[in-house]
Amino acid sequence: MHRLATTLQAPFHWLGQTALSWSFNAGGLALLTLQVLRNLLPWRWQFDGPETWRNLYRVGVKSFPIVVVTAVLVGAIMVIQSGLYIEQYGAYGLLGWGAGYSILREVGPILIGLMFSGRVGANNTAELGTMKVTDQVDALRALAIDPIGYLVMPRFIAMILMMFLLVVIGNFTALIGGAVTSQVLLDVNMVLFFQSVIAYVLLDDLLHGLIKAVAFGFAIAIISCHFGLSTSGGAVGVGRAVNASVVGSAIAIFVLDYAITFASL
Amino acid sequence: MSASPDIPGRPSGREPSNFREFLSALGEPILYLTRTFKELVEMFGLTLYYMARGRTRWRAIFEQLHEVGNRSVIFIAVTLGFLGMILIYQAGYQAEQITGDLQLLGGLFLQLLLREFAPTITAMMIATRVATGMAAQIGSMVVTEQVDALQMCAAPPVDYLVVPRFIATTIMMIVLTIFAVLVSYSAGALTALLSFGLNVRTFIDLSFIGWFDLILCLSKALAYGMAVPIIACHAGLNVSGGSEGVGRATTNAVVNASLAVVILDFIITSLGYVALSLLPS
Amino acid sequence: MIRIENVTKYHEGRVVIDDVTLTIADNTNVGLIGPGGCGKSVLLKIVCGLIKPDKGRVLIDDIDVHKLKPTELAELRFRIGMLFQNYALFDSMNVADNIAFPLRQAGETDEELIAEKVKQALIDISLPGIGERYPNELSGGMKKRVSFARAVIRRPPIVFYDDPTAGLDPVTSSKIFILLRKMQHDHNTTSVTISHDIEGIKDICDRFAMLDRGRLIFEGDRPAIEACEDSLVSQFWQGYSDDELNV
Numbered sequence: 001m002h003r004l005a006t007t008l009q010a011p012f013h014w015l016g017q018t019a020l021s022w023s024f025n026a027g028g029l030a031l032l033t034l035q036v037l038r039n040l041l042p043w044r045w046q047f048d049g050p051e052t053w054r055n056l057y058r059v060g061v062k063s064f065p066i067v068v069v070t071a072v073l074v075g076a077i078m079v080i081q082s083g084l085y086i087e088q089y090g091a092y093g094l095l096g097w098g099a100g101y102s103i104l105r106e107v108g109p110i111l112i113g114l115m116f117s118g119r120v121g122a123n124n125t126a127e128l129g130t131m132k133v134t135d136q137v138d139a140l141r142a143l144a145i146d147p148i149g150y151l152v153m154p155r156f157i158a159m160i161l162m163m164f165l166l167v168v169i170g171n172f173t174a175l176i177g178g179a180v181t182s183q184v185l186l187d188v189n190m191v192l193f194f195q196s197v198i199a200y201v202l203l204d205d206l207l208h209g210l211i212k213a214v215a216f217g218f219a220i221a222i223i224s225c226h227f228g229l230s231t232s233g234g235a236v237g238v239g240r241a242v243n244a245s246v247v248g249s250a251i252a253i254f255v256l257d258y259a260i261t262f263a264s265l
Numbered sequence: 266m267s268a269s270p271d272i273p274g275r276p277s278g279r280e281p282s283n284f285r286e287f288l289s290a291l292g293e294p295i296l297y298l299t300r301t302f303k304e305l306v307e308m309f310g311l312t313l314y315y316m317a318r319g320r321t322r323w324r325a326i327f328e329q330l331h332e333v334g335n336r337s338v339i340f341i342a343v344t345l346g347f348l349g350m351i352l353i354y355q356a357g358y359q360a361e362q363i364t365g366d367l368q369l370l371g372g373l374f375l376q377l378l379l380r381e382f383a384p385t386i387t388a389m390m391i392a393t394r395v396a397t398g399m400a401a402q403i404g405s406m407v408v409t410e411q412v413d414a415l416q417m418c419a420a421p422p423v424d425y426l427v428v429p430r431f432i433a434t435t436i437m438m439i440v441l442t443i444f445a446v447l448v449s450y451s452a453g454a455l456t457a458l459l460s461f462g463l464n465v466r467t468f469i470d471l472s473f474i475g476w477f478d479l480i481l482c483l484s485k486a487l488a489y490g491m492a493v494p495i496i497a498c499h500a501g502l503n504v505s506g507g508s509e510g511v512g513r514a515t516t517n518a519v520v521n522a523s524l525a526v527v528i529l530d531f532i533i534t535s536l537g538y539v540a541l542s543l544l545p546s
Numbered sequence: 547m548i549r550i551e552n553v554t555k556y557h558e559g560r561v562v563i564d565d566v567t568l569t570i571a572d573n574t575n576v577g578l579i580g581p582g583g584c585g586k587s588v589l590l591k592i593v594c595g596l597i598k599p600d601k602g603r604v605l606i607d608d609i610d611v612h613k614l615k616p617t618e619l620a621e622l623r624f625r626i627g628m629l630f631q632n633y634a635l636f637d638s639m640n641v642a643d644n645i646a647f648p649l650r651q652a653g654e655t656d657e658e659l660i661a662e663k664v665k666q667a668l669i670d671i672s673l674p675g676i677g678e679r680y681p682n683e684l685s686g687g688m689k690k691r692v693s694f695a696r697a698v699i700r701r702p703p704i705v706f707y708d709d710p711t712a713g714l715d716p717v718t719s720s721k722i723f724i725l726l727r728k729m730q731h732d733h734n735t736t737s738v739t740i741s742h743d744i745e746g747i748k749d750i751c752d753r754f755a756m757l758d759r760g761r762l763i764f765e766g767d768r769p770a771i772e773a774c775e776d777s778l779v780s781q782f783w784q785g786y787s788d789d790e791l792n793v
Contacts, residue, residue: 069527073527073528074527077530080535080538081534084538087542101359102355114389115520115523117393118519119520122519125512126512130512133508235405235409238401238509238515239400239404239405239512242397242515242516242519243394243397243398243401246393247393250394254347254351255347258347258351261354262354410630410633410634411636411637413628417594417596417627418623419651419652420647421620
């Protein structure tokens with residue numbers, strides 16, 4: 001009898017628990033966003049220069065190599081994929097457009113965003129999570145230092161700024177990777193490739209991608225800080241927090257991408 | 266603690282010059298990469314060895330199939346669904362502006378989905394959700410000495426922990442890629458209908474799809490499915506230090522797995538291109 | 547007989563174990579003491595082949611542990627039991643499966659015999675009837691005792707105990723030491739026990755070794771350690787500090 005009751009309760013138990021954890025995270029994310037935005041108000045503006053500088057350096061330097069490698073390969077892949085069609089129709093002049101358009105608007109920001117979330121977002125969650133489980137965050141509070149101002153704000157600023165810059169660099173290196181691939185593998189002259197990029201790819205496309213970059217940076221910063229600061233339960237908890245953080249960031253990247261695409265066309 | 270003068274690999278008593286520092290900054294990541302690559306290949310070989318020699322633990326495999334597959338379904342559906350909507354939106358907009366003809370949209374989208382986006386983005390998502398989970402779980406087992414305990418009980422960790430994860434992820438990567446194609450295509454069809462008024466029957470167009478596309482899609486899924494669990498388990502088994510180490514391992518797992526996906530994508534796409542240009546169509 | 551010969555281990559450019567040579571005869575119980583972070587756990591893991599030393603070798607019954615093939619090492623480990631500092635219970639298995647794991651790994655397939663042995667093991671650690679529970683439902687002391695039961699379920703002739711009483715209250719600690727002593731008396735085991743609980747291991751060990759910063763600074767029996775002139779050893783043994791302790 002008891003066992004039957006437990007079995008019957010299980011789905012509801014699961015449902016309730018899932019709903020609770022979703023509500024907790026949604027509320028936490030909204031609250032953190034508000035707190036961050038409030039800290040950005042001019043009369044509350046506290047700027048921890050050295051800490052921000054340190055974070056800019058770490059975020060940028062840590063993710064630079066991986067972004068460059070990813071971008072070069074992505075450029076190459078997009079050129080090969082467009083090349084498969086271009087060859088069919090013999091429209092070699094459109095290769096630069098096909099690859100450039102897709103890289104600048106979609107593939108570049110999405111893939112660099114996913115890499116950034118893996119490298120910087122996950123690292124950030126792990127770091128804040130470790131501080132949380134070893135009581136360092138409480139120690140900050142005990143010293144009357146606001147964790148939002150001291151821990152979150154510098155990371156927030158660093159991540160948005162660096163995401164923007166990395167997408168700029170990534171776009172550029174992706175186009176170079178694409179040009180080299182078109183020369184080596186597809187036998188399409190590099191000059192022709194770049195002419196096609198310059199002629200057909202508009203400033204609009206570049207800006208479209210950069211707006212996405214800033215939005216992704218914002219989302220990754222908020223999500224990774226939230227899951228880091230709500231970690232509990234030792235080493236296992238840190239692992240779980242990192243997992244939740246990267247999953248949340250990936251969902252946010254695709255949803256935001258859709259929203260921006262939808263709003264701008 | 267005082268360092269002894271004869272520590273291997275560390276020259277003592279010499280001033281570090283700028284050039285030296287430059288060289289070591291250049292060499293360190295290369296050394297790290299080659300060492301990691303070697304360890305990964307070794308672990309892959311060991312995994313295949315135990316798969317062939319050891320007994321199959323069906324229960325563990327089913328647990329992992331559930332963990333990798335069932336628990337990723339919603340995540341894959343959301344992300345790949347949105348991807349389908351985004352791609353159709355961008356492509357449809359361009360097609361409308363340039364040619365005004367949306368007849369080919371569905372057919373070409375399916376082809377591109379099979380060739381590139383479905384396997385690669387699915388694998389990136391699995392690298393995100395599953396690789397971090399595996400690295401975190403195995404990493405905390407290392408930290409709490411459970412992996413040492415396995416060894417003391419004469420149960421090799423690769424056999425015990427890596428093999429079931431490897432089998433489950435490889436199977437599930439293929440299954441989820443097929444699922445991703447379906448979800449993404451349906452979302453795309455819906456977007457085409459709602460935003461461009463394109464009939465679903467016109468959108469569903471299989472005439473572009475050939476064996477080449479299917480083989481490319483499945484070989485990518487297979488390669489990613491084998492690479493991701495090996496990288497994740499490697500990161501997990503190499504944890505040192507407490508919760509900080511576990512955090513570092515999960516980060517490494519997701520970064521290395523995603524990078525491996527991109528690199529494998531590049532290799533397989535190039536091979537596919539070369540194969541296609543060699544074959545008379 | 548276990549012989550540790552000139553074992554040295556580096557970690558990230560620091561010496562963790564510094565040229566340690568130690569012989570442990572059969573049927574002796576060695577207490578390994580020393581300040582925190584001096585390399586006791588590392589030394590133990592080197593002895594059972596979990597960590598490879600950078601220099602030196604370890605012989606168990608004249609077999610070099612670190613030159614064995616994986617299958618031979620597995621066979622050797624059937625004769626070694628180990629109680630880990632952090633319990634190291636598999637949290638995906640219940641208590642009964644945890645204790646039965648070494649038996650099943652050794653190729654035992656008779657489930658009735660396994661169940662019988664597990665039941666007896668749980669009675670031995672005076673925790674009967676918890677076989678169905680999972681490790682995360684147990685208290686620290688219970689986990690240590692379950693971990694002990696798992697370490698000795700194969701009745702290994704050699705047992706290593708890595709800090710069996712860390713973080714436990716005095717009553718639970720004494721229960722664990724009673725289990726250890728029972729194991730020695732009933733099965734004539736050779737054992738190494740790491741502990742900070744000097745009072746506890748005074749009675750269960752017949753020889754003592756002390757490590758300090760990776761170096762072996764003392765080795766001998768109880769009268770010898772009580773008479774030892776070295777201030778580090780005598781302070782550690784008596785648990786006081788009359789001058790500034792160099793730790």
